[in-house]
Amino acid sequence: MVRVLLADPLAYGDEFGAALAGWVPDVESWRFPDGPADGNYDVLAVWKLEEPFPDLPESLKLVFCFGAGADHLVADLRIPAHLPIVRLIDDGQAAELADYACHAAFAFLLNDQKYRIDQAHGIWDPVFARRRTRADARVAVLGLGPIGSTVATTLAAAGFTVRAWSRTSRCLPGVETFSGQAGLADCVYGANILVNLLPLAPETVGILSAPLFARLTPGAYLVNLGRGGHLDEVALQNALDAGEIGCAFLDAFAEEPLPRAHWIWSHERVRITPHIGGLPTPAGAARSLAAAIEALRTAAPLPGLVRAAAATKTSL
Numbered sequence: 297m298v299r300v301l302l303a304d305p306l307a308y309g310d311e312f313g314a315a316l317a318g319w320v321p322d323v324e325s326w327r328f329p330d331g332p333a334d335g336n337y338d339v340l341a342v343w344k345l346e347e348p349f350p351d352l353p354e355s356l357k358l359v360f361c362f363g364a365g366a367d368h369l370v371a372d373l374r375i376p377a378h379l380p381i382v383r384l385i386d387d388g389q390a391a392e393l394a395d396y397a398c399h400a401a402f403a404f405l406l407n408d409q410k411y412r413i414d415q416a417h418g419i420w421d422p423v424f425a426r427r428r429t430r431a432d433a434r435v436a437v438l439g440l441g442p443i444g445s446t447v448a449t450t451l452a453a454a455g456f457t458v459r460a461w462s463r464t465s466r467c468l469p470g471v472e473t474f475s476g477q478a479g480l481a482d483c484v485y486g487a488n489i490l491v492n493l494l495p496l497a498p499e500t501v502g503i504l505s506a507p508l509f510a511r512l513t514p515g516a517y518l519v520n521l522g523r524g525g526h527l528d529e530v531a532l533q534n535a536l537d538a539g540e541i542g543c544a545f546l547d548a549f550a551e552e553p554l555p556r557a558h559w560i561w562s563h564e565r566v567r568i569t570p571h572i573g574g575l576p577t578p579a580g581a582a583r584s585l586a587a588a589i590e591a592l593r594t595a596a597p598l599p600g601l602v603r604a605a606a607a608t609k610t611s612l
């Protein structure tokens with residue numbers, strides 16, 4: 297028997313519950329704020345710990361992040377260091393993010409932001425120059441984890457010219473890959489579309505910055521599907537106003553919900569979505585949680601490990 301506290305609304309649906317029970321027949325689960333009468337459970341599946349959140353029990357052995365990026369859980373001091381944190385790995389979520397990136401890449405091809413602005417001002421101003429082909433459009437993808445790789449290969453399969461950068465070197469069919477600090481500058485050089493899918497870590501904070509924007513082709517589209525902390529907002533504002541960046545598709549923000557008075561809301565070259573670029577799918581999330589539980593049971597390496605346990609209190 298494994299006891300799981302589900303503390304994310306995306307885990308409350310019947311499809312998720314049925315899929316999890318299919319993978320882990322002896323699971324006993326509760327949907328927060330419900331919980332076991334004795335307060336004890338083995339696994340906490342949560343995106344963000346609410347404020348306040350009941351004290352975590354001694355029985356807890358694993359925190360499963362109900363999302364691809366666990367930066368906020370790693371930083372949460374209410375989670376003791378002896379607990380491992382793993383993140384969800386879900387092909388369905390990766391496919392949604394690939395759709396989002398393709399949407400922005402096609403918007404670039406179709407000059408979408410210009411015509412939106414023209415429409416808002418009642419301006420009829422067709423551009424008759426030959427339209428770019430997909431292969432003409434150079435996309436730079438930052439981050440080659442499971443999601444970044446899916447996004448890069450999907451864009452490449454759609455016909456875009458794709459480069460991708462990761463901290464350590466990776467190979468990906470149909471994609472020119474770069475790594476290391478020098479590789480980053482080379483990867484983004486001349487890009488028309490810059491897609492960020494990096495994890496947020498001290499070395500990636502503010503990486504979407506003025507020096508990077510200056511290397512893009514003027515008028516490039518920026519697509520931030522990572523975290524708000526990756527983006528230097530002042531640099532973005534300057535780059536938008538200087539035409540260095542033609543349009544920014546932003547799905548994640550330093551403060552969420554984005555404060556109503558923030559300049560980003562009303563900038564005509566910014567497209568906002570409320571952090572829905574790729575949501576965990578019920579089947580994929582259940583499968584990922586089940587894989588983590590199985591690894592915990594068998595003391596196998598935890599898939600999606602973000603932070604290892606500081607001590608050894610980690611098997612079921």
Ligand code: GLV
Nearest residue numbers: 362363364365366
């Ligand atoms: C969403 O931001 C996620 O990390 O899954």
